[in-house]
Amino acid sequence: MTSKFFEKNNTVNDLRNRLLFVFFILIIYRLGAHIPIPLVDAKQILNSFSDDNAGIFSLFNLFSGGALSKITVFSLGIMPYISSSIIIQLLSTTWEPMIKLKKDGDFGRRKMSDYTRLLTVVLSSFQAVAMAKMIINFSIYSNFNFLFYSVIVITLVAGTLFLMWLGELINEKGIGNGISLIIFTSIVSNLPRSVASTLEKVRQGELNIIVMFLFLIVLFVVIFLIIFVERAQKKITINYPKRQQGRKVFAAQTTFLPLKINMSGVIPPIFASSLILFPITLIHWLDPNSSNFILNSIRYIITPGKLPYLFLFALFIIFFCFFYTSLVFKSSDTADNLKRSGGFIAGIRPGDNTAAYIDKIVKKLTIIGAFYLTFVCLLPEFLVTFLNVPFYFGGTSLLIVIVVIMDFISQVQSKMISYKYDGLIKKYKLTGF
Known part of the structure; x- marks a missing residue:
């Protein structure tokens, strides 16, 4: 004891x-x-x-x-x-x-x-x-x-x-x-200061309490959506036939190939924001008092809150979702690994057919993930721009905050599990096994 x-x-x-x-x-x-x-x-x-x-x-x-x-x-x-x-x-x-x-x-x-x-x-x-x-x-x-x-x-x-x-x-x-x-x-x-400022606006009557209540409902719905999509997976059934290695006989097995709906994570919004804000940032920082008509037009159009900015932001998010997913996930490599290990998808021939099948599923998931990221990132922008709702977090910021919290909880849980395994190994003296 x-x-x-x-x-x-x-x-x-x-x-x-x-x-x-x-x-x-x-x-x-x-x-x-x-x-x-x-x-x-x-x-x-x-x-x-x-x-x-x-x-x-x-x-x-x-x-x-x-x-x-x-x-x-x-x-x-x-x-x-x-x-x-x-x-x-x-x-x-x-x-x-x-x-x-x-x-x-x-x-x-x-x-x-x-x-x-x-x-x-x-x-x-x-x-x-x-x-x-x-x-x-x-x-x-x-x-x-x-x-x-x-x-x-x-x-x-x-x-x-x-x-x-x-x-x-x-x-x-x-x-x-x-x-x-x-x-x-x-x-x-700066979240506490923002919350205090919002409550002060409600107290002074500058912000309708009904609008604030509806805003909180929308906020909780968006948070639930982010958690649900980030945890959601599409599982492809992988079958392994009965095989023999030496004197050992391995029975037939069935596993799953998990594919996340949002494979690209928070990279597309970050890339989209950086790409749009880079030229306008250079204009503001290097020549803020420019009288050039073209530069002033670019500065006005690509400014957060403007409709052209929102359109370009959505377009770049969708583009980088497909671009980044194609870089980090190769359907052909996955199909080759399955073929070498003897795994197969029921009704699909190994090799190129398996790669095409997986690629088709990945594209469908990427479409869903792209529209999900676009909705999450643009909804706060619309609330702030058109309804004058005091949304402190932007869509990208809210997404980062929730994903980091989820990763933090996962890291703590994995540490606790590793400690339990170490305790079991010490208890049953399996360190040298």
Whole structure:
């Protein structure tokens, strides 16, 4: 009884220590989000933003956890690292040298991690230079030298690299999903203030309580939809015939090939947002007072909340759903693996016919997933734009928050299960078996 008590107690302590470590790292992140960049007047720059660029500014500010509005060392957030990870992942499925490197096991994974870090430095440096130019454009000071540029750029790049290091620490000593937890913290950091502001509007009569009640119903429906679709799977029955290996005879077996409805995850909305906002961000940050008619037209059209922006956003989400799914899932590879292992789908010949059958199912699932992502990401935009409902989360942000919470729960459950298996192995002395 005593040994069982101590084993259980050690399991609880280890999990508790990991969770406390994650909490400690996130506290460090939130403290760093309030450390200002030297030589910069954040209030003066914030007041210089107009209503036209407020949507873009608020979007970047949301993913930085409010650090951008304060012009702090974490103003760039973790998005350069995420963009680098996505680019390296795409290259590992399309570029032959990266495909070979991906198949090299631990060595290949370490090299890909190094390339991701180097690309993060490049992307964050580019964004830091653009942000330094923005700070100078909106600043009241006029005498700037190379040292001023260098301080801003080095500070911003160092902040992004520090966040990347914090995420890796959570992966190593916490419970995993470090970068996702940092993004989650960034998004929800201003949630209490937003809730208080909304309740104050209801109290003062600026917001109808019936509209607020209907809004909460819609919010819960969207959350339920996200959880349901993210957990849903299409199971394809795989049959294995009776076979003999040496003296052992294996009976016929039946398993399932699970296919998620939304195989692309949250990548399509992130890609769509980045692709649309990249040119308009350069215009705002590098030349905010441009009088060029074409640039001003582009800036007006591709602005969050405008109908052209919503149309392009939906179009790019659908495109990237099909594009990314085709990269991460190869029906031909799945069919070849089934053929080599002796598995088959009832009524479908192995090989090319199996690949065509699986590909047909994947395309149908991708269509459903694309419309699901489009609906989830655009519904909050319509509520905010046309009904003036105070929806703090954008569709992409809400999707990220819920998916991260689901992954966090899964990570905790997997840790607990692994502890139970370790306890069983120690109990029955199966360590060397």
